[in-house]
Amino acid sequence: xxxxxxxxxxxxxxxxxxxxxxxxxxxxxxxxxxxxxxxxxxxxxxxxxxxxxxxxxxxxxxxxxxxxxxxxxxxxxxxxxxxxxxxxxxxxxxxxxxxxxxxxxxxxxxxxxxxxxxxxxxxxxxxxxxxxxxxxxxxxxxxxxxxxxxxxxxxxxxxxxxxxxxxxxxxxxxxxxxxxxxxxxxxxxxxxxxxxxxxxxxxxxxxxxxxxxxxxxxxxxxxxxxxxxxxxxxxxxxxxxxxxxxxxxxxxxxxxxxxxxxxxxxxxxxxxxxxxxxxxxxxxxxxxxxxxxxxxxxxxxxxxxxxxxxxxxxxxxxxxxxxxxxxxxxxxxxxxxxxxxxxxxxxxxxxxxxxxxxxxxxxxxxxxxxxxxxxxxxxxxxx
Ligand SMILES: Cc1ncc(COP(=O)(O)O)c(C=O)c1O
Numbered sequence: 001x002x003x004x005x006x007x008x009x010x011x012x013x014x015x016x017x018x019x020x021x022x023x024x025x026x027x028x029x030x031x032x033x034x035x036x037x038x039x040x041x042x043x044x045x046x047x048x049x050x051x052x053x054x055x056x057x058x059x060x061x062x063x064x065x066x067x068x069x070x071x072x073x074x075x076x077x078x079x080x081x082x083x084x085x086x087x088x089x090x091x092x093x094x095x096x097x098x099x100x101x102x103x104x105x106x107x108x109x110x111x112x113x114x115x116x117x118x119x120x121x122x123x124x125x126x127x128x129x130x131x132x133x134x135x136x137x138x139x140x141x142x143x144x145x146x147x148x149x150x151x152x153x154x155x156x157x158x159x160x161x162x163x164x165x166x167x168x169x170x171x172x173x174x175x176x177x178x179x180x181x182x183x184x185x186x187x188x189x190x191x192x193x194x195x196x197x198x199x200x201x202x203x204x205x206x207x208x209x210x211x212x213x214x215x216x217x218x219x220x221x222x223x224x225x226x227x228x229x230x231x232x233x234x235x236x237x238x239x240x241x242x243x244x245x246x247x248x249x250x251x252x253x254x255x256x257x258x259x260x261x262x263x264x265x266x267x268x269x270x271x272x273x274x275x276x277x278x279x280x281x282x283x284x285x286x287x288x289x290x291x292x293x294x295x296x297x298x299x300x301x302x303x304x305x306x307x308x309x310x311x312x313x314x315x316x317x318x319x320x321x322x323x324x325x326x327x328x329x330x331x332x333x334x335x336x337x338x339x340x341x342x343x344x345x346x347x348x349x350x351x352x353x354x355x356x357x358x359x360x361x362x363x364x365x366x367x368x369x370x371x372x373x374x375x376x377x378x379x380x381x382x383x
Contacts, residue, residue, distance in 0.1 A: 006321035009369050012187045012298075013362040016254075023253035027245045035214070036222035039248040043197075045255055049165070050172045050180075052199045054206030057248060058213055061161045061183030061196035063241035065093035067212055068179035068198055069129060071205040072155035074099040078128035079342075080157075083114035083140075084330045084349040086133040090159045091331050091341075099128065103332045103343040109283045109302040109352055113140035118345070120148055129155040134163035134173045136327070137189070137295035138286050142168055142176040149177070157181065160199075164190050165258055166295040174199045179209075184251055189265075189297055190258055192250040195243050213241040264363040265296035268370060272299055272359065275374045281305065281381045283355075299359040300327055301377075306354035312380045313357060320376035325358040 027038055039057050047055035058064050074080055076098035082091050084103035091101040104118045112135045119130055130149055132140040142158060149156040156177030160166075163173045164182055174180020179202070184195030198209045214220055216238030219229045269291050277284045283302040286294070303309050316322040330353040332343035360373055 006372075008321045008323060009360050009365075009373060010362075011323045011325045011358055011360045013364070014186065014191050015362075015364050016250075017257070019256075020250055020253045023249040024246045027249045030245075032222075032225075033245050034221055035242045035248075036225075036245055038245040038252065039243055042248040042252040042255070045252055046197060047199070049255065049258075050175050050199050052172075052175045052180075053201045053203070054199065056198045056200075056206055056209040056213065057243045057251075058196040058198060058209075058241045059194055059243050060241070061159070061181050061185070062089040062093055063213065063239070064179070064181035064196045064198040064209075065089055065131075065157065065159060066096045066239075067209045067241070068157045068181055068205070069093055069097045069099065070212065071200075071202075071208045072129040072157060072178055074128045077126060079124060079126045080129045080131060081119050081122050081127060082131040082331075083133050084332050084343065084346050085112055085114075085135070085328055085352055086159065086331065087161070087328060088331055088334065090131055090133055091337070094131075100126075101331075101341050102127070103341065103346055103349075105346045105348050106352060107141075108348050109355065110285050110287075112136070112285055112300070112352055112356075113138070114145075115348075116141045116144040116148060119145060122342070122344075123152060123154070127152070127154055129157055129178075131157045131159055132177075133159040133161070134166060136285070136300050137163045137166050137297035138290055139163070139166060139168035139173055139293060142173065146176050161185075161188065162297040163295045165262055167293045175201070178202060179205055184247070189261065189295055190251060190254055192247045192254065195247050195251060208236075211236060212238045214238060215240065261363045262295050265361060266291050266294070268361055268365055269294075269296045269299060271370060272361075272374070276301065276377055279378065279381055281308070282377070296361065298325075298327055299361040301357050301359060302352060302355040303357065304355070306351060309355060309357060311383070315380035315383050316373075316376045319379070320372060322360060322373050322376050324360070326353075326356055327358045328356070329353050
């Protein structure tokens, strides 16, 4: 069979259950679609799941990052140290506040989390906050960064887009810094289409996020509909960062199976690691013992020779029907960022950005599909 006739294996895939569809249909039938009781129920459940005081549901993780940086006091003239090896939103949300992103390097190909030593070296008197990204679902050095930030009076913001329910020394990621920012975008673990959430133990941060997500208004449409108040004031510059009820209902329904989904992902990642971990020419980031703490969002591998990446990816897709992705091109090398913001000494990021290939991973991946991916990788390395 040629690759054209093989069923394609996507790098990510989403399958909803009947219970999810029922939950959304029930909301649609209720006739109340904007933020209301389903959102409150989801926030309560997510906060309990994390063991955190406040969960503020939003329409994206990008919105959560924006509000988190605002809550940290980031404004014009301030710097925020962010990893260069992440999705653009970690940095663009700093720019929304008028701040300057200062890019930091990763530890290395085995640990693509931000390097605390490079973060420490890049702190200046203008630094206001530090962002870490729990890449692929594995904890960044958030404990070390939290201590550094506490010593210097900086805020630590955790970009937890990849890592719902993942842990660092028993603590859920997204609960270590001032705020944790989650994504429920289509290809994420708790996918609902578009959605996000800001988690925090800080009452003031939560109050700011709740107010700013809905135009800085002192009450919402649901409050007025349910007779709690019939007027409102606008007390700050706000945005429309609201989630809606169908998405909250979907999130609430999917949250019930989150741990089960993640456990299935871990099983698949363990198999990948066992079969790909010792191949010449391939680096599999992180260690076997890290899998239990990770939410296993994606399966990154790094080619030892970045010049072979295109051929490797083409071999997988053209000969085996296996789709891959790249997590991530380096932000400071994008047209909109290049040469405009501090980006010194990012060699490890630049190499990883050229070497990384993201392999297929989703909870309902079959053993046959995974076998096809593994065989394809082994073949591509010697092709
Ligand atoms: C690391 C990281 N941060 C932030 C985001 C932005 O998330 P959203 O699409 O929910 O705004 C993403 C999503 O791709 C991401 O991967």
